[in-house]
Amino acid sequence: MSRKLGVLEDTPNIRRPHQIRKMSTQPATTTIELTRKEAQLKDLLLDTAKYVNNSQPSAQPVILRWAGGWVRDKLLGIESHDIDTAVNTMTGEAFALKICELCEQPEVAEKHRITGADIGSLYKIAKNPDKSKHLETTTIKLFGFDVDFVNLRKETYSEDSRNPQMEFGTAEEDALRRDATVNALFYNLNTSRVEDFTSGLKDMGAKLIRTPLEPFQTFMDDPLRVLRLVRFASRLGFRIDHAAEECMADVKVLDVLKLKISRERVGVELEKMLKGKDPRRSLQYINDLGLYHTVFTDPTKPSMPLPDLSRWHNVYECLSYLFSSQTHGSISRVLVPTKEVSYYAWTLSALAPWELADEPEHKGKGKPPPPLITLAAREGIKAPNKLCDVVTAAHRNKADIFALKTAVVQKESYINERDRFGMAIRHWDARGSHWQLQVLFSLLVEAMQRWEVTSTSSKNNDDFLSEWQSFIDHLRELDVMDAPSMKKLIDGTQLAKALGIKPGKWMTGALEVCVAWQLRHPKATDPSGAVEEVNKRRKELDIPPS
Structure with missing residues (x-):
């Protein structure tokens, strides 16, 4: 069956014969043990496929596969609630509508023990070829899982165009067009076997992130794959294939990543990295592969200065150390009390190099533009307004924070003036909230100059952190940590x-x-x-x- 889904106005996977690695026509297989809920979902989907097949007996039968991340995570023993379901003969939306149709039958609901809470709303996410969003997906909440439905697909092209058409394809063709071999595995619901067309199982065993096809064209087709590979390598603790790394750092790839991919999608990938298992490793990849100026920038301002990254590694290494040595009253425990704040902290560490960039002189009347660091957050990664407010406040209050910290370290005569410190904290918090994060940001900016990346304990690092610990301890001794929320005696x-x-x-x-x-x-x-x-x-x- 070969039905066109429409022409994509973009540069997808254009393959020439010499670009395709030799793949086995017979996939490697293994099995997956399903949970009770997964088995319940599988049974409903197979009954839906049977329902479709019975209604059109002369057509090619429907075969369903769970694809990509769910398969990978199950094989790694990682719990997953997002399941991508690939359909071989119809669109994801058409199959999802058949599920809803079937579940309206009382006997089906009884057979599969379906309650009102088991079936959620159906919604469709449109493709956007101009921003390398090629897939149109349909999602339903089923038995507590977010289940995406999409048809298997391949890409065809003409000799005079780099804009291919998306067509229904085989499982192997679909696997070859994915971002990484470990994400190209299928679990065939009809056979209960894992299907591997790209050596994904072997790469998983080797803890290797590799593209199914030639990496340069893979990234040129969809440059967001550069960041996705960084995210998967960091999350899984895998290494990236050397050939892929070379292409990820190619200036042509970086140019299309900067200009072709929407900054919202860039921001989503970065947020997943910094909320993931190993944010430090993600930032190290971005640094080592030369991705920083592509990610943390305003692409509409090509004349925007480039921050010096020569000591940026000190920042994320310092923050990683702080998180690894948490004790009661420690710097990270006091300044980063929640998981959400942890994501903000890693974002601040990522943006820290902009703090040392030369701000352009504001000429003329009117309100001055936001600082460069705010532009990098707001336009580069489309950070939410709340986070941008923290970034701006951290930039503007840094000098004041440094001054009070220095006063404590040098034991100035006024350091026991509770109102001086309490009012300062209220001022920081009022301008951007999360005053503790603003203090952390000042620490990280100073770490660029003072932190020493070393495998052993460093006296300089100890001295540096002891100064900030003394400052935080002093704020606690003054009992001004909650100054912003202090109840006023008079209104x-x-x-x-x-x-x-x-x-x-x-x-x-x-x-x-x-x-x-x-x-x-x-x-x-x-x-x-x-x-x-x-x-x-x-x-x-x-x-x-x-």
Whole structure:
């Protein structure tokens, strides 16, 4: 069966005979033991295939395969709730609609023990060839799994065009067009066997990430595969094939990755890396393969300066060390308390080189543009607004954070002024939230110059971290860690009433005076002292007479 799905306006897998590695026509096989829920899903899908086959007895029978990541993870003993299902004779959407149709029959629901919560909504994700999104997929939530449905496919092309057509294909043809051999495995639901057309099982045993076909053209077809291979190598602890590494660093590949792939898709891949098992290794790959300026950039600004990466490795090595030595009250435990914040921390470490880049001079009137580091986050990886706010605040508050940290280390006379430190923390948090991450960012920026990457304990590293540990310990001793959420003894309405005047612009500064007074008097429960402080400073605060 060969039915065209439509012409893709892009540069997919164009293969010439000499580019295709010799593959066995008979796949290597093995088996997978299914869980109860997986077996329940398999039975429903096979009954749906039978339902389709009975309705069109003269047509080629439907054969179903679970593909890619689920197969790989099951063989590695990793739990997976995302299952890609490949269909040989019909589109994924058409097959998914047949599932919904079949499940409306009461006897089917009873046979497969289907409850209302077992079948979710069906939705379709359209392809976008202009951004190398070639696959149109249909997804349903089934028995707790996110099940994607797509037809098996191959790519054909004419001699005068690099834009091929996508057609229904065989399992082998589908396997050859995937990003890595370990992701090109199938589990045949009809035979209950794993099918391997690309030596994926052998590469899995060797812990090797390799492309099924010639790597340069593989990456030119879909440059996002460069980042996907980095992600899989980091997540699985595998090494990338040397030939693939050389092509991943090719300037032609990097150019199409920068200009052809949507920055949202780049950001998604990076987020998966930094939320994955080994973020440090992902960043090391990006550094070693020369991918940094392609990923962390604004492609609409070709004149954007390039940050110096010569000491960037110090940053992610330092952060990795901090996470590996967590104890009660340690730097990472205090500054990075949750998993979400951990992802933010790794993102800040990735962006750190931009902090040392020369900011362009702002000329003329109007609001100055965002700092370069914010542009790299917002436009390079399409970081969410919340994360961009943290990045901007970390950049703008760095000098203030350094100053207070230095004061503590040098034991300046004012370091026990609780209001000075508490108000500073409130200021950092108000401008971007996550003030602890802003402190961590300042530490990582300093690590670029002071951290020493060494296999043994370094006195310089110990001295460097002890300074920051002292700063954090001092904040805890002052009991100002929760200063941003401190409950105020008096609000604006109460203050205006106590002063006998109407609320006005003066109120913001006056309330800051009240908060500072409260920080100096942590046991106070009566705000009268704060009101008195404001009264004394009426002229300074531009408060009108009563």
